[in-house]
Amino acid sequence: MPRILTEAHMTSLITGRRSAWVLALVPFFLALVLIGAVGEGDRASRSTDALPAGLDSTEGTALLDRLPEAASSAAIVLFTADRGELSRDQLAALRDAGAGLADGGSPLVLAEDGTAALLAVPVPAGSAGEVADRVSALRAAADDAAPDGVQAQVTGPAAVQADLAAVFDGANTRLLLVTALVVAVLLVITYRSPVLWLVPLVVVGVADRLAAVLATQVMARVDVAWDESTVGILSVLVFGTGTDYALLLISRYRDELRTEPSRRRAMAHALRRTAEAVLASATTVVLGLLTLLLSLTPTTRGLGLACAVGVVVAAAFALVVLPAALVLFGRWVFWPRVPHVGEAVTVEADTVWHRIGARVARRPALVAGGSLVLLALMATGIGRIHLGLDQAEQFLDEPEAISAATRLAESFPAGTADPTQVVTEGSGDAVLRAVRSVDGVTSARVSATGGGVVVVDAVLSGRSGENADVVTALREAVAPYDAHVTGAEAKALDEREGSDRDLRLIVPLILVLVLGGLVVLLRSVVAPLLLVVTVVATYAAAMGASWWLFTGPLGFGAMDSGVPLFAFLFLVALGVDYNIFLVTRAREEAAGHGSRGGMLRALSATGGVITSAGILLAAVFAVLGVLPLVVLAQLGTIICLGVLLDTLLVRTLVVPALALVLGDRFWWPRRVA
Known part of the structure; x- marks a missing residue:
């Protein structure tokens, strides 16, 4: 929030009797108009969009x-005998059927072992949905053409594309509904109110749909590629960050209502004291996301741009629409736990976070050292990570194109299908x-x-x-x-090379941007360095522990080559959020209570809301598992685990312990006490 906006300006603008209605309703209805009238952008895909x-x-x-026939792809119809070799009658029937199936394709090819035969069929290119329809029709025709005792399956590049399209058929809607449900349940548990949870959920929900419209329209205008997963990941991020910002604001607003009779002045106090942290957090995340514009892969650049737009929209709605809406509803929106003047504020109450802080304060060096050792042990798996999924490993549930390719490799050279x-x-x-x-x-x-x-x-x-x-x-x-x-093998090799190049370029840049942003925000050197070290340690621990999960209970043999970069970006950018919320409150409290007292009071004040926000964000990213793709399941698992580590271990124990060990030196060269 610009410093030129004094508390009086903020009160009149955000909480005024008329302006609150304007700020709550006008952006809301404008967003609905844009969502309904404009809709999401569209762009013709290119064959190189997902390649470095x-x-x-x-x-x-x-x-x-x-090529003149570039507007077509290939499908392989595989016929296999249920028992033994294909008989002469079966082969004759298949040759007759092949003439109708493979118009312009190759003749039927019999395997040397006699148990299978294949037919190459050209499939006209088009959108993912159009190719899926054509492959579906081919599968139906092949089933009808197969004689008794013969099974027909379709594989090849066109079939893989069709099965991938089937994964995303209705997926974004399903992902949105599950995400909204998870957020709603966690908000109800957090607030224990039949009304309050609806306000942030509706505000963030509208922000999410507006972000999808704006992001895709921007990408279409500047000709930046995106794929089927982009809008889904965007929704997860907007719901996660938007709800986090809402939790922080509402928590501070509730506390201010316990000391301020006027709900309008209470909101002005709350907004002034949370806006800096929210803006710093959003800026850090946006800058981190924009580093993806340096990626070699067009769809990765699109993901970065789309998510950056989404975080801007989420922060704007959390700082403008949400506070105005809460003021309009008044105190009763907290029913049945309505805050009243004179009640103990969170920072003064004897909460579990106050007791945790007291225990950390007894032996801060031991707590910090023990926690860091635990993170180091979890990170040991990072050296064993094997990168690169082959085509058969990309789906959680094996589709027909993959099972057919596996069967084809038993009778033909493995590369025949593609x-x-x-x-x-x-x-x-x-x-x-x-x-x-x-x-x-x-x-x-x-x-x-x-x-x-x-x-x-x-x-x-x-x-x-x-x-x-x-x-x-x-x-x-x-x-x-x-x-x-x-071809598939060459593309996979180059994707690994491109991901490695992106990792080496973008990771250091993200660290520099995050460190620079923290230095500007805190006007300190030591605290930002320690915070960056803790989020990197969290990333390493999450990657290492996730690898043990992948190779054990989850049964993954490798990690997608793009996952390390995306996981690093989201964990560092989002992980530093909670540290920003904690240390900005610690700096505020230190002015009257010293560095030690300020950190303990900050932990007491923010422990509940940050833990709620972290659990919510972890749950939201875990929802990526709704989509049956290994890459999204892996990304969701790593971010979920990393956010939980950051919330429950790093922000609760490590950062307060380090601050207590260093005392005033934690803020060097600034003096805050």
Whole structure:
């Protein structure tokens, strides 16, 4: 909140009899108009949207778009005998059926073991929904065409795309409803009021829908890519941060109502004392999210921009619409626990947080040391993390495209369903010879020409995820011919390289931005350094502990290559929020009670609200598991665990203990007492 706005200005603007109505209702109805009349933005997707810019597979994919038949994808219809080998009658029936199924495709190919046959079918390209409809129709036709004793399944790139689209069919609505339900339940538990929980829920809910509209419209206007998961993650973040800000404001407002007869002046006091922390928190998160604009991957850049817009909207609604709405409702909105003048404020009450603070104060060095050792033990798993999910590992529930590819690999070379593609503008014959010379290539053929482009399909012998060395050898073999290697295996390899580059560039930048923001906010050096160290320690512990969960109870063999960066961003940016809420209150209290007393009073005052906010945020990110994709389940698990560690261990024990050990030096070079 700009300092030019005095308490009197804030009172007249936010809490005035007329202006409160304006600030509560006008943004609310304008948001509803935008949501209904404008709607979410739209943008035609490109084949390279999810690929890191400038890498080999991305360049090859861009060349493929020049082919006359680029507007199609491939599906593989796999026919397998229920028992033993396919009979002559079954093969004859399949050949007859194949003529109708594979219009413009390849003839039926029988496996050497005789138990399976496959048919390559071109699928016209289109939106994810259109491809899904075409694959669904193909599956129905293949089932009808399969004779008795033969099972038909569809796999290949088009089928994988269709099954991925099925994952997101209605997913954002489902995710939004589950998120809202989780937030509602936790708000009811927190406030134990039949009315109060509705106010922040409605305000944050409208902010979420407005954020989705504004974010997608902005991305469409500036031509930034986004994918199916972007709006879902945006909703989770807006609900999480918006509700956190609401909890902080309402907690302070409740305390002010116990000392101030006028609800309008009470809100003015509460807003003035929480706005700095909320704005600092939101600014930190927004700056962290905007670092994703430096990513090589277009959809990652889109996620950063969308979520930054979402946090701005959430903070604006929490600081403008919510306080005005609460003032309009008056004290009764807290019923049945209505705060009255003369009641003990939270900081003076004998709460569990007051008792925890007293115990930490007895042996702060032991508490800090023991807690840090625990975090270090949890972080030991970080050195064992294996990055990179193959195509079969990306789904929590195995879809038909993956099970069919697994069965296909039992009778055909593993890469048959999705061959690696070598794309060149030069001599196709020379590239074909070079490809065939590489160990690990089972077969190779020129599959397409046109638009000055030649495509060589190479079937690799290894299973999905086992061909990194073969892809590297292919690239070395075709390098003299200005050719590019693409396809699922090559893309996975480049995605790992792109993620590694993003991690090395963006992580240090996030740390610098967070540290700089804390230095400006606290006008201190020691406290910001310690806070940054604690959130990094929390990240390491969450990553390490999550890896043990992944390889144990959850049964994941690897971690998606993009998860470490996203987890770091969200945990550092959101984790520092709670420390901001704590230390800004400690600085305020230290002015009258000294550094030691100020920190203990801050823990007593903010312990309940920050713990509620942390549990809520952890639960909201856990909701990402509603979507049956491994990457989102992993991200949700890490952030959920990290937020709980930050809330219950770091903010409750580690930071207060370090502050008590250092005393006034914690605020150096500033003097706060």
